[in-house]
Amino acid sequence: MLIITYTNIKQLCYGTYIFQATSDVSLSRYCDTSVENLLFSCLHRQKGGEKCCSHAETFSCSLVCQSYHTYNSTNKREEKDILFKHCHGNNEKVYRCVQRQSRSTRASNPADKIPCCDRDTTPQCRDRCRDILKTSTGDDSSIIEDVIAACGQPDVRLPLWQCFLKTPAAKRNETPLVTGLDSAKLQCCSKAKTSRCRDLCTWTYNSDFVQHSKEFYQSCSYIQPVSMLEASMHNCLTDVEEPCQLGCKGLDFCSNFNYRPTQLFRSCNSQADKAARDAVKAWEKGTISLPQMTIPVRDIRQCKPEVWKAIACALQIKPCLKKPSPLSLCMEDCIYILSECVDKNRLSGHKTVPQLCNALPSKQEDGACISLSQYLSNNDIGKDNEVTSPCHPNPCGKREVCQVRRRKCKHLEDCKPYICKEGCMLGQMSTFLVPRGVYVRIPDKVHGTQPNEQCYKACHCSHRNKIENCKQLPCFTDKHCVIGPKHRKGGGTHFTIDKTLCACHDGHMICSKNNCKSPMVGATTSIISDMPGNCPAHYKPVCAKNGKTYPNFCLAKCAGFDENDVVQGSCSSQDPCSNEACGAGQRCVARRQVCLSYIDNNCNQFECVSESMTCNPHYHDSVCDDTGEEFTNACILFSHERTLAYRGHCMSGCSNTGEVCGHNGETYPSQCAAMADRTTVDYLGECRALGNLTGRSHCSNVKCQPLKPKHCKGLIPPGGCCPVCAAELHALFDPSQVESATRVMNEGPLTVTTVLNELSNQLTIAECDIFGYLSSEGGLVILVSTIVDQPTNLQLEACNSEAQRLEHLIRTGSPLLQSYLTLTPLLVAPVRKVTIDPSHSINESPSLNPSVLILLTTFLVLIFKQRVS
């Protein structure tokens, strides 16, 4: 005889499952079949464990496998990852077996199928079916028999039986439904202005491309008829489809577009080149057919062929514009070329040339149109390989993500300048890949309760190259922000108030400067300083609990910390291991980080490293020892009995000795240590000055090092003393999104380094890299700097372009960045470009070609003539 009590089950299954169950299932159900089911699944799991774990060939795998099956942890994914780490290679069998097990042990609950009953047309069947599923205690077979008795023989054409046979979407783990057809493009749908286009866009990229794509392309495209209404959605889609890429080379027909390493193009490839050639050939027949207009022309072989070629190429190669518009040519160019070449006899409706061209943007607007004059001649400044983008064209496989390698290889032989990483596609129709291991943010199909509500889920690109383990993120709306009486700003916009950049997100204002106006501790009311919050301009650093050093307590208070949250002295002077936080057999090692959020006080500045000799080789947290050798993690380094020099990858081309002060106001033991932490060096020696806040420098006791190269003018980033030769983005981020991302990832707090590392992956040029820090005033300072020893003007210019590209992607909320969960908090990032002192620059600017001069003069004359008439 068997007597099974709950205690037995609890003992058997270690309880967790059953306690969990009470929250999901109502108590009445909990007492009958569901408990049985749980028991079954628990037993099944353990039995399965015995079977699977017997395949293990190594001790560690067998141990991990057994613990996986005994304890039913809530974080299955993490456990499975650990299992994979220990049981791959020879132990692959174990992993596969566990995978199979976990798939088949889903307990089903007959009550889940109750909604199916409502699908039937006859009321008797509906009621009986519901009763059967609610009350039945028998096995599935008898349930089905009862339903058949009530509703007739199963027929797969009837909705009732179809519903019974269908697997509920939530229970499938390997379907394309997780992501939708193209989750990257799906993110653009929220930018649609009309609800019709938003719906069509969502249907097209979510589930039903076949049915809705045609209508979507026709009614929501802005090419024909020209409509600026859906421009922001269209630009977002274009950014995913044809992202702006630096440089263009290898073109045959459009050879004037070659060797332009600092310009951004959308479609520099041989197909576009061929298309341009075809377009010119078609135009030679005497008609220019553009979607916006059809223009009769004289023989273009005789009339300005080089300009026509430039037009055809510009339309196909697509140089990126600051303000994208459907009509990318300039009005001035249009007037010039048409007044020369238009066939007036065939021009219908007595149209004049200015009438044909007036829809186009003018050159006067900065970056609104492609100016043709630069493409009338060859460019050869980029012929030397000063600027390289190893991932363009893509050398990697179909399902691999290419990342630029910016540090030295461990093994010198076969060291390629790029790394191919396996990745996940964001939907089966998508061409956008994210590397394995990252968290992505994808739109959630379950729309919020309010209209205009945007809901997303955060998922993980697992080691099976699948988007899995999605968790809901809090929804947000495009609520307005109220600035003053009768003054409001729309959601998702940004604007400046009192010279301060602010962004409105989900009804909250996020500004680049802290406006703590109330008098602060230590602030002398008699002297009005220009410091934020009227703070005193003295340097007395404090270390806040987010791991950042603030120049004085008042500034820390301004950033939202109170007395309990700070300690005197800079963070680098603190010993995070002083209070023996690690247990026995573990060594405490400092691991300084600056956290963007500090919920639950978990911005730990140390890590506990096992002192035993068994380290986890799959835990990646690079450290560098004092001989310049890199180790995967601190445990491995200590097991080799080495000394830790600094955290991060080993740096080359920097000094390993001598304290330096970084632009973030933190003292580093060496230049290399600062660089490894993605911080640029401000000056040599310990940090000792307030730096440049609110435009005035407080750095009298600091001597700056000369800039490299000398002719670079440089800029002083916020809080720094000395200039740096880099382009600066001052990004605003949304703390609430930081918090939700942190919660979802469950991998400790989101740090500045995590964000910078992810941004660095987005740079395409090998010569540039990302540095940065959290500014005292709250923004994230991102520096795009060259990493070569003596950068040339071209390289500086290329890094400027990269910064420009990032700015555009952040400002427009492009899916290219927003798909990465860690980058979602970034709202807007105005760019300051580095300038090069022209007196030192080598004569590289292309001299004005005589033909261009003629073109310009004729053009001016034309305009003049028109004014007169």
Added chain:
Amino acid sequence: MTVSPTVVWAAFSMALSSVVALGANIICNKIPGMAPKQRAICRSRPDAIVSIGEGAKLGLTECQYQFRFMRWNCSTLDSNDSMFGYESLGGTKEAAFIYAMTSAGVSYAITQSCGLGSLPNCGCDKDKGDGKLAPQGWKWGGCSADIKHGLRLARKFMDAREIAQNARSLMNLHNNRAGRKAVKDNMGTDCKCHGVSGSCTMKTCWTTLPPFRKIGDSLKKRYKKSKIVVPYLGRRARTAVTLILKRAKRPHRKPRRSHLVYLDKSPNYCDFDGKTGSLGTVGRKCNRTTKDTDGCDLMCCGRGYNTHQYTRTWQCNCKFHWCCYVNCNKCSERTEEYTCK
């Protein structure tokens, strides 16, 4: 009293198998009229069976639409056998059509579900994605309908019941294939041009499923031209090995893959006849004014018709008033309806 886990395991191992998924196995075993192989498919892919059922329904509805004016209106005698097999019809043209239509419907529905992402193991056509170049120079992109998967599964399922090695079974297999071919031949291609130049040399294309009506229309044409065949018997076993055209200029000609084939002449479908699967036209509506097949003369086979007079009323001249109600008038009309005697 303590219970060791192993004892408990032994006691419940029987029950475990049913924990996995509620009912799919059991339902599949209970569905009437399925061949053993079909049941196996149903058990292993319950999601696909839903699409297959929808496809069968789609095919039947289209068949009824195509034959709405004919004496045979795509109805069958035995409501139970209307699952996927239509044995009661005999080897007629009509049977040929309904088999082809069902097979086309099933292929169509599976392909459609794949595109919608509601079936595991399939989705967009992988051979036509990821920027692969077509010979004409444009790129494949978007989500091309995975027709290959649809056809493969439809063949596996629909052909699974034709195991009897006789002429009828060969006829059904041939017509099933003709139905699948009709779907394949009617596939369309949609494109989206890139860039602003009007030439559209740079474009992304994807294959699409046509409206099902188009497939119905093309199969109706095939029905009109369907061929009569006779079984060709193998020498030793004396079983039907293939079908050959009955009326051909040269002997031993096989019918084309796209042709619908039949073995027996159709009855006139005027009167009820259980043997041929004819339901008769008693009670069918007809049109008094035309000389077409739906005209009362032809439809009622000369038996005459009944006239019903009635008044039809409907809402008309509706106006919308701000805000928010609608005012309508009532219109009525006397009409007549005719049904065969």
